[in-house]
Amino acid sequence: MKAKCEVPPHPVPLPQGEGRGEGIQKSPLQKHSPVKIGEGVDQVKKIFTRPESLKETQFHYCPGCGHSIIHRLVAEVIDELGIRDRTIGVPPAGCAVLAYNYFDVDMVEAPHGRAAAVATGVKRILPDRVVFTYQGDGDIAAIGTAETVHAANRGERITAVFVNNAVYGMTGGQMAPTTIPGQVTTTTPGGRVPLRDGNPLDLSQMLATAAGSVYIERTSVSRPKFILKTKKALKKAFQVQLDDLGFSMVEILSPCPTNWKMSPVEAVKWVDETMTQYFPLKVIKDVA
Amino acid sequence: MGPKVLMRGTHVLGEAAIRARCGEYFGYPITPQNELPEYVAAAFAKMDDAVFIQAESELASINMVIGASVAGARAMTSSSSPGISLKQEGISYLAGMELPAVIVNMMRGGPGLGNIAPSQGDYFQSTKGGGHGDYRTIVLAPAYGQEIADMTRQAFDLADHYCTPVMILGDGMMGQMMEPVAFPDPIDPASLPKKKWVLDGAKGRPSKIVRSLWLDPALEEEVNWRLFRKYRAIEREVPDQEMYLTDDADMIVVAYGTAARIAKGGVHRVRDMGLRVGLYRPKTLWPFPSAPLAKLSRRVGSMLVFEMSTGQMLEDVRLAVEGRCNVSFYGRPGGIVSTPEELARVITFEYRKMDSSGPSAAASSHESQDEAVRSA
Numbered sequence: 281m282k283a284k285c286e287v288p289p290h291p292v293p294l295p296q297g298e299g300r301g302e303g304i305q306k307s308p309l310q311k312h313s314p315v316k317i318g319e320g321v322d323q324v325k326k327i328f329t330r331p332e333s334l335k336e337t338q339f340h341y342c343p344g345c346g347h348s349i350i351h352r353l354v355a356e357v358i359d360e361l362g363i364r365d366r367t368i369g370v371p372p373a374g375c376a377v378l379a380y381n382y383f384d385v386d387m388v389e390a391p392h393g394r395a396a397a398v399a400t401g402v403k404r405i406l407p408d409r410v411v412f413t414y415q416g417d418g419d420i421a422a423i424g425t426a427e428t429v430h431a432a433n434r435g436e437r438i439t440a441v442f443v444n445n446a447v448y449g450m451t452g453g454q455m456a457p458t459t460i461p462g463q464v465t466t467t468t469p470g471g472r473v474p475l476r477d478g479n480p481l482d483l484s485q486m487l488a489t490a491a492g493s494v495y496i497e498r499t500s501v502s503r504p505k506f507i508l509k510t511k512k513a514l515k516k517a518f519q520v521q522l523d524d525l526g527f528s529m530v531e532i533l534s535p536c537p538t539n540w541k542m543s544p545v546e547a548v549k550w551v552d553e554t555m556t557q558y559f560p561l562k563v564i565k566d567v568a
Numbered sequence: 569m570g571p572k573v574l575m576r577g578t579h580v581l582g583e584a585a586i587r588a589r590c591g592e593y594f595g596y597p598i599t600p601q602n603e604l605p606e607y608v609a610a611a612f613a614k615m616d617d618a619v620f621i622q623a624e625s626e627l628a629s630i631n632m633v634i635g636a637s638v639a640g641a642r643a644m645t646s647s648s649s650p651g652i653s654l655k656q657e658g659i660s661y662l663a664g665m666e667l668p669a670v671i672v673n674m675m676r677g678g679p680g681l682g683n684i685a686p687s688q689g690d691y692f693q694s695t696k697g698g699g700h701g702d703y704r705t706i707v708l709a710p711a712y713g714q715e716i717a718d719m720t721r722q723a724f725d726l727a728d729h730y731c732t733p734v735m736i737l738g739d740g741m742m743g744q745m746m747e748p749v750a751f752p753d754p755i756d757p758a759s760l761p762k763k764k765w766v767l768d769g770a771k772g773r774p775s776k777i778v779r780s781l782w783l784d785p786a787l788e789e790e791v792n793w794r795l796f797r798k799y800r801a802i803e804r805e806v807p808d809q810e811m812y813l814t815d816d817a818d819m820i821v822v823a824y825g826t827a828a829r830i831a832k833g834g835v836h837r838v839r840d841m842g843l844r845v846g847l848y849r850p851k852t853l854w855p856f857p858s859a860p861l862a863k864l865s866r867r868v869g870s871m872l873v874f875e876m877s878t879g880q881m882l883e884d885v886r887l888a889v890e891g892r893c894n895v896s897f898y899g900r901p902g903g904i905v906s907t908p909e910e911l912a913r914v915i916t917f918e919y920r921k922m923d924s925s926g927p928s929a930a931a932s933s934h935e936s937q938d939e940a941v942r943s944a
Contacts, residue, residue, distance in 0.1 A: 364770065365771035368769060370635075380777040385775050386769055386770050386776050387775070387776075387778075387779075388635070388767055388778045389779035389781055390634070391631060391657055394631035394658075397631035397634075398631050400621070400635060401635020401637070401639065401641075402636070402638060402639045403635075404592070404619045404632075405640065405641045406768055409768065426624050426625060426627075427624070427628050429624075
């Protein structure tokens with residue numbers, strides 16, 4: 281059966297107004313469409329192309345969302361390590377639930393939060409394959425905390441790609457375990473109050489205390505230089521697995537303009553100026 | 569077949585699973601089934617490539633089963649009632665993703681934390697879904713040590729054949745009781761059919777996805793009907809039962825698992841008194857073996873359902889009988905194990921009632937229970 285990539289209508293309308301939604305009406309692709317692709321290709325060196333590990337499917341993510349960048353980085357790393365034909369990915373429940381429509385590697389869906397357990401099962405049966413999970417903050421740091429902590433503590437040879445956008449995106453912008461104090465979400469309409477709603481959970485720090493975790497770094501995709509750093513971190517995380525050293529994770533701070541009710545520009549600024557106060561970008565553990 | 573050995577039920581299950589080439593076990597401790605993971609852990613330690621993980625929870629263990637199954641393993645998990653409740657999420661996913669797995673439930677008293685005594689309170693949970701969504705789980709109900717060995721192998725074969733989770737439903741008593749068992753020879757792994765859907769990396773083939781998410785209702789409907797057709801095939805091909813002294817019987821006792829063994833003792837005792845009573849023992853609970861029971865209901869005066877619960881399989885018996893004969897019920901929930909003498913008294917009570925008022929006297933099924941308990 282051929283699966284169609286069906287996307288539910290987003291529950292939150294796109295922001296409108298000054299400086300917002302740029303690029304939505306006028307796609308740069310439309311502007312340049314008269315140029316025939318492949319024309320004069322023998323004279324020009326191809327320096328940028330779709331990674332082999334990404335299918336030719338258009339992303340469904342909102343404008344300004346970090347997922348598509350992170351997908352691309354993960355795919356580039358898989359390509360560069362030459363592991364596409366022995367990689368098995370485990371996408372989450374959440375915005376990236378349809379990640380299997382984009383990654384051109386074997387993918388098995390996990391119940392919400394259970395990716396680390398599913399990945400453990402796969403990796404233990406196929407120890408020479410590369411197994412990664414791709415999870416959001418709600419998936420990995422709320423409902424899946426136990427599975428994640430224990431997979432890290434057992435030192436499972438898996439790599440977790442943890443996309444932290446401080447909000448439940450797919451369900452429409454509710455408070456996440458990583459929502460920062462004062463942040464407005466649909467379930468904290470007056471902002472997160474730590475006394476009432478708890479504090480943001482620093483999962484990376486938590487996992488760093490586990491003896492089985494080898495490499496944990498927090499990065500972001502808010503600026504080009506951070507994007508390059510994220511790719512480097514992802515590559516190292518996969519390498520840790522290839523070297524059979526233990527559990528590795530990259531926590532990536534990622535903008536969610538739709539649920540933050542910001543423009544993409546405001547959102548990346550918020551990552552840099554506000555989110556990083558609670559989630560500083562750094563190597564949290566490296567015993568590789 | 570090897571020589572007969574004396575083993576407890578949980579150990580029989582572990583040994584039979586290993587001989588069925590289950591090399592992957594994921595579990596979490598809970599009484600009364602701990603001897604199973606302990607047996608498997610000890611045996612796996614001597615094997616190459618076998619995987620035993622004591623997980624952090626039942627949730628994690630069933631999800632590790634999902635991962636192992638999708639990677640091609642014959643994977644198993646086991647638990648007892650409260651733990652099986654936690655596993656229901658994963659069982660629903662296994663059904664939706666059409667992945668084989670074997671789940672063992674050694675039932676204990678409930679609801680809630682209940683107790684650790686033998687019970688049959690999880691019949692509804694096991695046979696009517698348990699988790700969310702429109703699915704079924706094959707449920708095998710052994711009653712004897714030998715049957716535990718045979719059904720464990722059958723469970724792995726059925727799971728692989730139909731690509732669906734299979735549950736072995738026992739109880740705390742069955743797990744502890746030691747009986748002589750002869751094991752079949754280990755399966756030759758090369759003889760197992762190749763699983764085309766296994767995810768092991770997209771080497772020399774297009775990448776594959778295993779999932780249960782179908783956002784388009786039209787696709788989800790198609791998936792549901794496909795599952796339905798599979799379940800219909802299982803209903804045709806899998807039902808099994810033991811019919812004991814039913815040929816000349818005026819009355820049938822219906823019971824499964826440990827309760828059926830007690831009932832059989834009761835049947836022996838009333839036969840000695842000259843009462844023509846037989847035993848109908850479903851060996852598969854889903855699919856429920858309805859057809860032979862329906863046939864019997866055309867001939868016998870009444871049926872007595874005996875369960876270690878307040879009456880769950882009773883509903884499936886009634887559905888099979890469709891009012892053709894009287895159906896009464898006797899049950900002892902909460903971890904109480906009846907004696908054959910107790911059953912003999914209940915059977916006699918019901919049999920005499922049938923004698924005096926004829927098969928058409930339809931008492932409410934639990935009325936006889938109250939009277940029987942009083943007279944006992």
